[in-house]
Amino acid sequence: xxxxxxxxxxxxxxxxxxxxxxxxxxxxxxxxxxxxxxxxxxxxxxxxxxxxxxxxxxxxxxxxxxxxxxxxxxxxxxxxxxxxxxxxxxxxxxxxxxxxxxxxxxxxxxxxxxxxxxxxxxxxxxxxxxxxxxxxxxxxxxxxxxxxxxxxxxxxxxxxxxxxxxxxxxxxxxxxxxxxxxxxxxxxxxxxxxxxxxxxxxxxxxxxxxxxxxxxxxxxxxxxxxxxxxxxxxxxxxxxxxxxxxxxxxxxxxxxxxxxxxxxxxxxxxxxxxxxxxxxxxxxxxxxxxxxxxxxxxxxxxxxxxxxxxxxxxxxxxxxxxxxxxxxxxxxxxxxxxxxxxxxxxxxxxxxxxxxxxxxxxxxxxxxxxxxxxxxxxxxxxxxxxxxxxxxxxxxxxxxxxxxxxxxxxxxxxxxxxxxxxxxxxxxxxxxxx
Numbered sequence: 001x002x003x004x005x006x007x008x009x010x011x012x013x014x015x016x017x018x019x020x021x022x023x024x025x026x027x028x029x030x031x032x033x034x035x036x037x038x039x040x041x042x043x044x045x046x047x048x049x050x051x052x053x054x055x056x057x058x059x060x061x062x063x064x065x066x067x068x069x070x071x072x073x074x075x076x077x078x079x080x081x082x083x084x085x086x087x088x089x090x091x092x093x094x095x096x097x098x099x100x101x102x103x104x105x106x107x108x109x110x111x112x113x114x115x116x117x118x119x120x121x122x123x124x125x126x127x128x129x130x131x132x133x134x135x136x137x138x139x140x141x142x143x144x145x146x147x148x149x150x151x152x153x154x155x156x157x158x159x160x161x162x163x164x165x166x167x168x169x170x171x172x173x174x175x176x177x178x179x180x181x182x183x184x185x186x187x188x189x190x191x192x193x194x195x196x197x198x199x200x201x202x203x204x205x206x207x208x209x210x211x212x213x214x215x216x217x218x219x220x221x222x223x224x225x226x227x228x229x230x231x232x233x234x235x236x237x238x239x240x241x242x243x244x245x246x247x248x249x250x251x252x253x254x255x256x257x258x259x260x261x262x263x264x265x266x267x268x269x270x271x272x273x274x275x276x277x278x279x280x281x282x283x284x285x286x287x288x289x290x291x292x293x294x295x296x297x298x299x300x301x302x303x304x305x306x307x308x309x310x311x312x313x314x315x316x317x318x319x320x321x322x323x324x325x326x327x328x329x330x331x332x333x334x335x336x337x338x339x340x341x342x343x344x345x346x347x348x349x350x351x352x353x354x355x356x357x358x359x360x361x362x363x364x365x366x367x368x369x370x371x372x373x374x375x376x377x378x379x380x381x382x383x384x385x386x387x388x389x390x391x392x393x394x395x396x397x398x399x400x401x402x403x404x405x406x407x408x409x410x411x412x413x414x415x416x417x418x419x420x421x422x423x424x425x426x427x428x429x430x431x432x433x434x
Contacts (some may be wrong), residue, residue: 034151036088037322041144043085044108050078051115055130062127072119075130079115082108100150104143111136137390143294152223155215162208163279168203174265177253185212191254192365198250205243209234212279229282236278242271293345294395300338301388307331308381312373321368328366330432331358335384344354351390355383 054074086108093101111133118129176194216230237243244269252264306333315324335356339349358379362372 012362015021019151027235028270030096033092036092037101037144037147037151039087040089042146043081044137044141047078047085048072048141051111051130051134051137053076055127058127058130062123075115075119075133075148079112079119079133081114082112086112094189098147100143104140104147107136107140111140117275139299141195142299149223152215152219152226152286155211156279159208159211159284160276160279162204163276166201166204166208167269167276168431169197169204170269170272173197173201174269175264176263177258177265194253195250196247198253200391202243202246205246207239208275209237209243214238219399223286225374226282226287229278229285233275233278233282238273240271240273241269245271250289264401293341294347294391297342298388298395299339301391304331304338305381305384305388307334308376308384311383312376315368315373316370321366323365324368325363325392326362328359332356332363335359347394351383351387354429355387356379358383381424 004147005093032393084121086105088104089101089108091331092098114129114136118126118133121129163358173194176197211231212234216227216234219227219230227308249268252261255261256329259336310328312322335352339352339356342349358375362376371380
């Protein structure tokens, strides 16, 4: 009896169809881009390490001689390397149409600009610009990490599709084995095609085994659970000798013992079903770390700040009040979604609640005039900037403790001054996107 299998559509796997057979088309350019991104991430990690050392050196020098200047040669050297890496990522972004690579290149350029300003400055300004550069380097690293995690998801989709195609190919083989032969030349030709299909299936199993091994190695450092599941699947393929079993089945079919051949083919189908299940289980093991979720929330907070600043500017320019009102309602929804996401992670969101409350107060009296604009900037935008600053510190800490945000009334005045200096540096940065 013919068994039905679930078909998983292939997504972005670069394959074609030739008659009734699946033709796997490898994508060496995609693999080359992935390798170059990995190399760029290693270079970026090294640049961040050097920038951290430079900040520590500047702090030590400031403690010894607060008014003494610096040549800034180290910062200019790191800035040059950051710009070179930014150009490489821009090229990769154009070739692969990956938006996060272009954004990482932008962050690198912003880091290089901050380094050059640090090299030309002295005192607290020098340290502020150096810290700003390190922050942008870390932002670029997060974007490349995000690209790598997205790549693993892409590879899982491709892998599951390939396994589904192998199961479909085996189902067709099983159907051919079940079909009684009519004898003569036609039967010999049918048997020859069947042997060819088995050879192709065995080759695909070998390729999938290699792909699973690569994915297991590549995800070992960031997705341990998924990596272990992949490694178990690869080891099972080798231990079960699945591709050898498919090749051996050619002789079983040629012996024309239909009952034994049918049972043998059913065993191969069962093995492929088990492989499909093991790959699906490994895919379910992919996890988003708490640090990744905080980094995503930080990026959303930063975008919300930029959009609210843009809103305030356009309000001053007396743009369409109705459109601005609808836009501000969307900003409230964005803030509420951000609050809910962080609350689910156990993060205290009292400061963000105050910001959302101030946003609702502004919306209630909004009429398209400049009334309430000062409150918007003070209670909403500045409050959100302070929240972003705290979130930035928590994300960069990368500790094993569950992050906790203090209330606004517990923030020292010196921290508020630090936040203001941090955002003055952002505002002074030429070409900062809004």
